[in-house]
Each structure stands twice: as structure tokens, then as C-alpha cells.
Amino acid sequence: MLYRETGQFKTNYSADQAVFPIRQDLVGIWLILAFMFLVVPFTFNDFWLNSIMIPTLIFALAAIGLNILTGYAGQLSLGTGGFMGCGAYACLKLTTFFPDLNIIVVILMSGFFAAAVGFIFGLPSLRIKGFYLAVATLASQFFLEWAFGRIAWLYNYADSGAIEVPTRRIFDIAITGPHATSITRYLVVLSIVVVLTWVASNLVRGRFGRSWMAVRDMDIAAELIGIRLLSTKLTAFSISSYYCGVAGAMMVFLWLGAAEVESFDINHSFLVLFMVIIGGLGSLLGAFLGAAFIWNLPILLRGAFGQSIDAATVEHISFMVVGGLIIFFLIVEPHGFARMWQIAKEKLRLWPFPY
Amino acid sequence: MGEILHGLFVNPFIEIAGAPDLFVQVLWEGFVSGTLYALIALGFVLIFKASGVFNFAQGIMVVFGALSLVGLFAAGVPAWLALILCIGIMFGLAWGVERVVLRNLVNQEPIILFMATIGLNYFLIGFGEFIFGGEPKTMITSEIGLPTGSFDFEVLGGLVSLQQIDVSAAVIAGLLVAGLAIFFNKTRIGRALRAVADDHQAAMSVGITLQQIWVIVWFAAGIVALTTGIMWGARSDVSFALSIVALKALPVLILGGFTSVPGAIVGGLIIGISEKLAEFYWGPLVGGSIESWFPYFLALIFLWFRPQGLFGEKIIERV
Numbered sequence: 001m002l003y004r005e006t007g008q009f010k011t012n013y014s015a016d017q018a019v020f021p022i023r024q025d026l027v028g029i030w031l032i033l034a035f036m037f038l039v040v041p042f043t044f045n046d047f048w049l050n051s052i053m054i055p056t057l058i059f060a061l062a063a064i065g066l067n068i069l070t071g072y073a074g075q076l077s078l079g080t081g082g083f084m085g086c087g088a089y090a091c092l093k094l095t096t097f098f099p100d101l102n103i104i105v106v107i108l109m110s111g112f113f114a115a116a117v118g119f120i121f122g123l124p125s126l127r128i129k130g131f132y133l134a135v136a137t138l139a140s141q142f143f144l145e146w147a148f149g150r151i152a153w154l155y156n157y158a159d160s161g162a163i164e165v166p167t168r169r170i171f172d173i174a175i176t177g178p179h180a181t182s183i184t185r186y187l188v189v190l191s192i193v194v195v196l197t198w199v200a201s202n203l204v205r206g207r208f209g210r211s212w213m214a215v216r217d218m219d220i221a222a223e224l225i226g227i228r229l230l231s232t233k234l235t236a237f238s239i240s241s242y243y244c245g246v247a248g249a250m251m252v253f254l255w256l257g258a259a260e261v262e263s264f265d266i267n268h269s270f271l272v273l274f275m276v277i278i279g280g281l282g283s284l285l286g287a288f289l290g291a292a293f294i295w296n297l298p299i300l301l302r303g304a305f306g307q308s309i310d311a312a313t314v315e316h317i318s319f320m321v322v323g324g325l326i327i328f329f330l331i332v333e334p335h336g337f338a339r340m341w342q343i344a345k346e347k348l349r350l351w352p353f354p355y
Numbered sequence: 356m357g358e359i360l361h362g363l364f365v366n367p368f369i370e371i372a373g374a375p376d377l378f379v380q381v382l383w384e385g386f387v388s389g390t391l392y393a394l395i396a397l398g399f400v401l402i403f404k405a406s407g408v409f410n411f412a413q414g415i416m417v418v419f420g421a422l423s424l425v426g427l428f429a430a431g432v433p434a435w436l437a438l439i440l441c442i443g444i445m446f447g448l449a450w451g452v453e454r455v456v457l458r459n460l461v462n463q464e465p466i467i468l469f470m471a472t473i474g475l476n477y478f479l480i481g482f483g484e485f486i487f488g489g490e491p492k493t494m495i496t497s498e499i500g501l502p503t504g505s506f507d508f509e510v511l512g513g514l515v516s517l518q519q520i521d522v523s524a525a526v527i528a529g530l531l532v533a534g535l536a537i538f539f540n541k542t543r544i545g546r547a548l549r550a551v552a553d554d555h556q557a558a559m560s561v562g563i564t565l566q567q568i569w570v571i572v573w574f575a576a577g578i579v580a581l582t583t584g585i586m587w588g589a590r591s592d593v594s595f596a597l598s599i600v601a602l603k604a605l606p607v608l609i610l611g612g613f614t615s616v617p618g619a620i621v622g623g624l625i626i627g628i629s630e631k632l633a634e635f636y637w638g639p640l641v642g643g644s645i646e647s648w649f650p651y652f653l654a655l656i657f658l659w660f661r662p663q664g665l666f667g668e669k670i671i672e673r674v
Contacts, residue, residue, distance in 0.1 A: 076466060128658050131409050131469070131613070135605040136658060139651030146648050266599065270473060277470045312484075319481025326474030331459040334467045 003348040019201055036190055041183045049182040052299065054255045056292050057193045058247050063275040063287035064200050065243025070273075071282035072204055073236035074216025075125050079137035080244050080272040082144030085264030086114035087245025088252040089154045092163050096156055103168035103175050104188065107249045114245020115238040117144070122237025126230060129219075141266055149261040162260040165253050176253045185254045192250065196243065201284055203239065212236050213282075244272075274322075278329055280338025289337035297322060381635045382628060387521040387590075389627020390528045394583040395604035396611065396619035397532070398576040403613050404552040405572040406457065409469045412476040414601025416577060419483050420445060421584030421593045426487040445577030453570045480595055491594035524586040531582055532620060535575070544571060552614070603630075606654035626650045 003024050010016045020026040040053065066080050090113035094106045121140035128136050148154060155163055167177030174180040175188055203209055211232045214222035223229050252259040271294060279290020298318040333340055395413055402410040423444050427437035456471050539545040550558040551568045559565060587597060607626045611618025630653075634646045 124655055124659065127662050129662070131465070132609055132658060132662065135609050135651070136655050138602065138605060139648060139655045142648035142651055146644065150644075266602070273470075274473070277466075281466075316481045316485040319477050320485060321481075323474045323476065323478025323481060326477065327456055327471050330463075330467055330471050330474065331456075334460075334463055 049186045060288045060291035062247035062272045063291050065240045069240035073212040076134040077137040079140040081264040081268035082141040083114050083241040083244040084248025086117045087248035091249035110249045111242040111246040115242040118237045118241025125233045280336030283338035286338030385628030385631030389624040392607045393620045393623025396607040398579045400619045401576045411472040414598040415476050415479045416580035417584040418597045420581035421588040425492045449573035491592035520589045606650040609654040
């Protein structure tokens with residue numbers, strides 16, 4: 001009854017092509033944005049912002065990146081962690097060379113370096129498909145991990161071998177480094193994620209997205225109708241890596257504050273892949289839902305078990321539960337949370353009079 | 356520039372020619388790790404052939420098998436009984452996977468099944484650590500009758516030392532492959548397995564039960580995993596760190612093709628030997644530990660020329 005688009009007529013093309021063609025969706029998204037921007041920073045405490053909100057948003061962005069590649073363009077990748085690392089290390093080098101440059105610009109620029117690396121490692125996708133490609137992306141993952149650990153120039157010759165985030169200010173407000181408050185960092189992360197998500201939603205609706213989906217559904221058929229496989233696959237790899245790179249840079253600069261090679265290892269790639277699959281392949285909303293679920297599940301479990309058993313056991317149990325839940329969700333709904341939301345919307349449309 | 360080329364193309368060969376005994380030793384090391392990669396890849400191939408599932412959890416099954424053996428022994432079960440119980444556990448695992456996972460995911464896309472095995476992977480890590488604890492353990496090598504110690508040979512004017520456990524690993528791997536070949540070619544169940552691998556629907560139409568075949572094939576992969584786990588555990592500790600090393604079986608699969616048993620063996624040996632040679636002779640040029648990514652690059656270069664792998668069938672695509 002509340003969610004029904006009856007009577008909302010579209011009288012021009014721009015209304016027909018709106019991101020949210022249904023008025024309830026539009027109102028809903030503005031309400032959520034208002035809540036995230038105006039209510040969350042002032043009511044949630046540091047724990048909530050630091051260990052739940054910020055990481056969820058950052059992982060959601062990484063999941064959008066992987067979703068562009070795997071969900072929209074159909075190229076399975078296990079190298080997300082490496083691409084995120086590229087962004088983080090590029091960000092460190094850029095801000096070392098240009099200390100006065102606005103840090104938000106630096107973070108957004110560092111994505112381009114990740115994109116360049118993604119472009120190079122995307123080249124094999126022209127000949128290799130499916131699981132073979134997944135294994136090929138592991139080459140990038142392990143090579144990048146090795147490079148991050150071995151090339152001291154990348155981490156500014158720090159003794160610890162880790163990225164140490166310097167303090168950068170905009171208008172005298174510390175954005176990164178130890179002096180930045182969690183509220184500022186949260187707001188910066190949120191703004192970047194919202195803008196990039198908006199860009200992504202337009203990309204996947206447009207020419208890029210449609211050619212990606214054509215390649216995903218069947219690349220030979222796509223080639224026959226005049227889509228260039230070369231440019232389509234490589235743009236998918238580059239744009240996806242751009243998103244992952246920005247997410248990686250934000251992860252280190254706006255969340256962790258310091259990072260070693262281990263922050264970008266293969267488990268990280270799997271974590272993001274889980275988010276994409278559980279959330280729903282080929283859905284931006286799914287990336288957010290998946291990230292929220294996978295990231296917060298262990299925190300919830302820890303909260304549920306409390307102090308009654310030791311930390312190691314909780315970790316083992318949370319591994320078991322995450323593994324079990326992934327299988328459970330795949331059995332119940334292989335298309336993820338995004339499809340569940342779709343079904344719920346269909347039901348809501350008719351509710352409470354289904355006939 | 357000349358120095359780099361010299362380092363790449365001249366120096367390693369001078370080193371090889373200068374110390375042939377060392378070269379033989381490195382080759383042997385590569386051969387042994389290649390055997391283990393080949394065994395893991397064999398588990399992958401068995402499952403992929405019969406059910407089309409890209410079983411990511413094979414590496415964990417290796418660790419899980421070894422861990423339950425050590426864990427049972429530590430709990431006071433005699434070694435021979437522990438071994439039998441472990442085979443039972445592997446069967447239970449195969450049955451459980453078929454019952455809980457595969458049966459419910461019939462006809463899903465390959466990526467969904469792949470994800471399910473990653474879920475299984477995580478579940479087994481948590482389960483294994485929960486029951487047996489997370490710390491590394493020592494394999495009960497001598498208790499289950501495997502030799503320890505080493506043979507020393509005079510080769511090409513130097514001394515080459517072969518660990519007896521490695522020799523027995525190679526022998527057991529050979530026996531296992533031979534046994535599987537006989538099982539596949541000579542028995543009734545083996546024929547059914549090959550039929551399923553060829554075409555699911557045709558196999559079902561002549562009265563082969565898919566579910567039963569899946570259990571058998573996962574059980575066979577489990578036995579292969581248990582053997583690998585014992586061999587590998589005898590070389591180093593039994594711990595979940597093994598599962599990352601087990602990922603090396605993936606470039607082996609690429610090289611050999613996902614569906615070919617001989618491919619898995621040959622691919623394993625190529626990867627094992629080339630990675631050890633590269634690490635030993637070319638690694639120092641770029642600061643070492645290139646072992647971690649070299650196999651993947653080798654496989655990648657290889658794929659560029661032969662996308663279907665060494666023994667894979669030619670991919671024919673139709674619209």
C-alpha cells in the first residue's frame with residue numbers, strides 16, 4: 001500500500017531515465033543519506049564509527065569495484081587485495097611527493113595507479129576465460145604482495161616495512177593521521193563513497209555497463225553485435241581497479257592509519273568476493289548489503305559470545321559460522337541479498353491485497 | 356643493462372655447469388614439491404571431472420586429513436586405527452558435502468558452486484581449529500611406518516642427499532595414480548565415473564545415480580588429500596599455513612588442464628621443478644622469494660599460447 005507506483009506517470013525521457021524512477025525509492029534514498037550524514041556522526045560513538053561504519057563503507061566501495069568486474073563484466077577475479085594495495089601505496093607515494101596537495105584529491109588520484117595496474121593484469125582476460133582467468137588473477141595478487149614487501153621505495157624505507165600515514169589537513173582540520181577524529185574520517189569516507197557510487201550507478205546504466213553485461217552474458221555474441229571485446233574488458237578491469245584502489249587508499253589513510261603487506265593478502269580478496277556474492281552479483285545495492293553483512297557478522301558473533309570463552313575459540317567459531325552461512329545463503333538464495341530485496345519489493349507492491 | 360642480461364642469461368648457467376651436484380639437488384627438491392602439487396591438483400581434477408565443481412577446499416581437505424590423523428593419535432588412538440578412522444572421516448566429509456551442499460545446489464552456475472566450496476573451505480578451517488587447536492603439529496611419520504633418514508649419493512663429483520620420506524612420497528604418489536587409473540578403467544564404478552565426467556544427462560539416462568557418484572568422487576579426492584597431507588606434514592609441520600601453499604596447485608591445473616589426470620601430474624612436476632630452479636638461480640637477481648608468484652606467471656605465459664592447458668580438450672565456442 002505504501003510502496004506502489006500507481007499514478008506516477010513518466011511524461012518525458014529524463015523522468016524515464018532517472019536513477020530512481022519510483023518516488024518512494026527517491027524519498028527513501030534521501031532519507032538514508034540524511035540519516036548517514038546528519039544523524040550518524042553525532043549520535044554514534046567512536047567504536048561504532050571506527051569498527052563498523054567506516055570499514056563497512058570502505059569495503060562496500062571495494063565490493064562495488066569487484067562487482068563491476070565480476071558481476072557486470074563477468075570476469076572472475078581473485079586479485080582485489082592486490083589492487084587495493086596498489087591504491088594504498090600509490091596514495092602514500094603521492095602524498096610524500098606532493099605534501100601540500102589536498103589529501104582527498106590524492107586519494108582519488110591514487111585510484112588511477114591501481115587502474116593502470118589493473119589494465120596490465122587485465123590483458124590476459126582477452127584470451128583466458130572463466131576459472132582459468134581466476135587463477136591468472138592470482139598471479140597479480142601474489143606478484144603485487146611480493147612487490148609491496150620487497151620494494152622498500154614503496155613504503156618510504158620505513159624500518160617497520162609498513163605504511164605510516166602522515167597527518168594531512170584541509171582548512172586546518174586533520175583528515176588523516178593520528179590527530180584526525182573519527183567523525184571527520186567518517187564524513188570524508190561517506191562523501192567519497194556516495195559520489196563514487198553515484199558515478200558507478202550511471203556507468204552501469206550507460207553504454208559501458210550495457211557492453212559489459214553483453215560480454216558477461218556471452219562474449220562471442222557480444223563481439224558479433226559489434227562490441228569491442230578488447231576495450232570492453234580492459235575498461236572493466238581499469239574501472240574496477242580504480243574503485244578497489246580508492247577503497248584501498250581509504251582503508252589505510254582513513255581507517256587503519258598504518259598497514260603492512262598482510263592487509264592486502266589473498267584472504268582480503270576472498271573477503272571482498274564473499275561480499276559481492278552474498279550481496280548479489282551485478283547489483284550496487286548488493287555490494288553495500290554484502291559488505292555490511294560479511295564485515296559485521298564476526299563482530300556480532302563476538303558480541304553474542306561475549307567474554308565467556310577465549311578469543312581464539314570465538315575466532316574459530318566465527319570462521320565456522322561464516323563458512324556455514326555462506327553455504328546456507330547460496331542454497332537459499334544464490335542471487336544474494338539484492339534479489340531478496342527485489343522479491344520483497346514485489347511483495348510490497350501488492351501488500352496487503354495480493355489479489 | 357648488459358649486467359642484467361648477463362645475470363639473466365649467462366650467470367645462472369655458469370653456476371649450473373660449475374656445480375652439477377647442486378643442480379641435481381635443486382632438481383630433486385623441485386621434483387618432490389612438484390609431486391605434492393601434482394597430488395593436490397589430482398584431487399581438484401577428480402572432482403572437476405565428475406561434478407564440474409571447482410573445489411577450492413581441496414587444499415584445506417589436505418590439512419584437515421593430516422590434522423585429524425595427528426589429532427586422533429594425540430588423543431591416544433593407535434596409529435593404524437587412527438589412519439583407518441581418518442579414511443572414515445574423509446568418507447563422512449564426502450557424504451556430508453554431497454548431502455548438504457551439492458544436492459541443494461544442483462544446476463546452479465559454476466561460480467555459485469565455486470563460492471560454496473570457498474564457504475566449505477572456511478567452515479573446515481574453523482572446524483579443524485576448533486577441534487584440534489590452531490597451533491602447528493608434527494606429523495607422526497615413524498608411527499605409521501614411513502621411513503625417516505636419507506640416502507646420500509655420489510653424483511657428478513658431489514654429494515646429493517635424498518630424504519627417504521621424499522622418496523617414499525614419490526613412490527606412494529605413483530602407486531596412488533596407478534591405483535586410480537586401474538579403478539577408473541577396470542571397475543564398474545570407475546566406468547560410471549567416466550560416464551558422468553563425459554556427460555551428466557547421458558549418464559543419468561542409462562541409470563547411473565549422480566549423487567552416489569559424487570560421494571565416491573569426493574571420497575576419492577579425500578583419500579588423495581589425506582595421502583598428500585601425510586606426505587606434506589612429514590616434510591614440514593601440519594598447520595593451516597599449508598592451505599596457502601596448496602593454492603600453487605592452481606597454476607598446475609592451468610598448465611595441465613582442469614580435466615586431465617596426466618596433465619595434473621606433468622603440470623605439477625613442471626611447476627615444482629621450474630619454481631625451485633627459478634628461485635635458486637634467478638631469484639637472487641630480484642631479491643628472492645619469487646617462488647610465491649613465479650608459478651602463476653609461468654602458467655599465465657603458458658595460457659597465452661594454449662588457453663586450454665597442456666592436455667585439456669580444445670575449447671570450441673558456439674553462439
